[in-house]
Each structure stands twice: as C-alpha cells, then as structure tokens.
C-alpha cells in the first residue's frame with residue numbers, strides 16, 4: 001500500500017488507477033459459544049475499471065467480503081478505502097447515500113419488483129438514487145439506454161414473470177447502472193442461470209468495464225473467475241492466491257471459454 005497518510009494514518013491520497021484499497025481487513029463474528037473469524041487479515045487492491053473476481057468455495061467468506069467493500073457490513077479490524085475515503089469513518093446514513101451514488105448491486109436471484117415492468121424497475125432505481133445527477137425529464141431516456149446496454153430494450157414493457165431468468169438478470173444489470181455508479185458488484189450473478197445463459201449474461205456484465213465501470217463479482221465457479229482481469233481466491237477467510245493477469249474478456253470474445 002502506498003497511500004499518503006496523515007499523522008494519524010487517517011486520510012489518504014488515492015493511489016492512481018486504484019479504486020479500492022483493502023488493508024489488514026478482518027471480520028470476526030461472536031456467536032454465543034465462540035468467536036468465528038470469517039475474514040482474516042486481507043490486503044489487496046482493486047484497480048479502476050478492472051473486472052475483479054472474488055473466487056472461493058462456499059463458506060470461504062466471499063459474500064462477507066463483498067459486503068465490506070460496499071459498506072453494508074463493517075470490518076472488525078482493518079479498513080476499506082474507496083478512492084482514498086475510509087468507509088468505516090462514515091455515519092450509517094451518509095454511508096447509505098454514498099452507496100446509492102457509488103455502487104450498483106446485482107443479486108443472484110435478480111430481485112426485481114414483480115409488479116413493475118422492466119422499464120419501471122429501472123425507473124424506480126433512478127427515483128431512489130436521485131437519477132445520478134440527471135434531470136427527471138431525462139430519466140425515461142436514461143432507463144431505455146440502460147436496458148439497451150443490457151440487450152433487453154425490446155422487453156421494456158414486460159413484467160419480470162414474462163421474462164426468462166437471463167432476461168431478468170439483464171434487467172437487473174440495467175437497474176444497477178441506472179444512476180451511473182462507478183462500481184457494479186455482483187454476488188454469484190449467474191449462479192441461478194444455465195451455463196449458456198450464464199456465459200451470455202456474464203459477457204454483458206463484463207462489458208461494463210468498457211463503459212468505465214469497475215465490476216466486482218463473486219463466484220465459486222473457477223471458469224467464470226478465470227475470465228477476470230484480476231482476482232483473489234479465498235480459502236477459509238484468507239487470500240490463498242491473487243492473480244493480476246487472468247484472461248481479459250471482451251464481449252463476443254471467444255478467448256474466455258466457459
């Protein structure tokens with residue numbers, strides 16, 4: 001880590017080309033009988049515009065780590081710096097506002113609002129996120145653009161129940177980018193899709209890096225993890241290995257075979 005620190009070690013000048021710095025991060029959960037160390041002394045960086053995989057078997061701490069990166073959960077020790085800003089230093093409501101502006105989330109089970117159409121689901125995200133700085137009259141056009149980027153523009157007026165799993169996840173990707181956050185995080189985003197659909201949806205997610213986004217995804221699937229530009233492999237809450245140069249996936253590029 002090479003951030004500039006003040007005398008208290010608090011403020012940091014962001015490292016060029018690094019979006020997120022994780023330093024000595026640990027998470028311990030106290031149960032009635034014992035303390036469980038879920039994450040143990042993790043240090044790594046996530047470069048700007050990377051396609052960053054958090055890989056590892058079930059129970060290795062992937063989801064817990066992702067929640068630390070987005071400020072949903074707080075470290076027991078160590079810290080997460082986002083563009084030089086320490087997340088732990090923020091109050092809960094400031095953190096929620098920060099998350100709304102900076103992070104788009106894609107879930108394994110899509111979590112679209114079932115009574116709203118695809119377009120309305122994206123519009124709702126704009127409503128909740130303040131439109132990412134856009135004027136209200138531009139929101140419809142923005143939502144349509146996001147659906148187009150996710151290749152589901154023609155399905156804009158369908159309800160989630162009228163969409164396949166892959167199509168629903170594409171709408172969820174459109175929703176995640178609606179407010180133009182710099183980071184998209186996805187926890188097992190293709191875990192509920194068949195392998196062919198999974199590959200296609202993953203390509204769309206990966207292609208967001210070409211629009212300036214940093215994409216962080218959690219997967220237990222080694223082939224999917226190998227498509228990243230950077231990755232860490234977790235085992236029992238520790239980094240077992242880190243790979244800066246895995247294959248770069250470009251949409252439509254067959255070099256990443258799943």
Ligand code: ADP
Nearest residue numbers: 029036038056057058059060061062063064065
């Ligand atoms: P992964 O996403 O890699 O499957 P998780 O981050 O969900 O792993 O969980 C890592 C480990 O921490 C698991 O063994 C899980 O059972 C445990 N764990 C997660 N949350 C809690 C909690 N609130 N209380 C106790 N144990 C937990």
Ligand code: MG
Nearest residue numbers: 062063064187
């Ligand atoms: Mg998980």
